[in-house]
Amino acid sequence: MVIEVCVGSSCYIRGAPAVIAILQSLISKYGLEEKVILxxxxxxxxxxxxxxxxIDGSIRSGLSKEDASRLFHHIVLPSLEAMGGEE
Ligand code: FES
Incomplete structure (x- = not known):
């Protein structure tokens, strides 16, 4: 799975670095470094x-840093499970 976070100036100002940091720490917390490319x-x-x-080509916009962990738990983890990777 590939997660791309926009670091264009608008997104950067609105919190992209924090979103990246949160996703990065969740990826390592769940040991998903091999499955998720950030x-x-x-x-x-x-x-x-x-x-x-x-996320894998599907765009979500308007996220805050609070949304980052929601996104991870509600989209990233379930799609990884659906791919049959997570056990
Ligand atoms: S700066 Fe334009 S979509 Fe992120």
Whole structure:
């Protein structure tokens, strides 16, 4: 799974570094370094009131740093389980 966090200027100002830090720490907490690639991306043309993240090609925008852990638990973990990797 690839998670890209926009680090364009709008998202950067609205908290992209914090979102990356939270996702990074959750990835290592769950030992998912081999399954999840976390990387920065250029502006995805979805600049809103929050940070834009793309997970395996699907874009979510307007995220706050509080949304980062929700995103991880509600989207990342379940999709990894659906892929049959997580046990
Ligand atoms: S700066 Fe992140 S979508 Fe534009």
């Amino acid at each position: 990387k920065g991306s250029f502006c995805m043309q979805q600049c809103t009131q929050g940070v834009t993240v793309r």
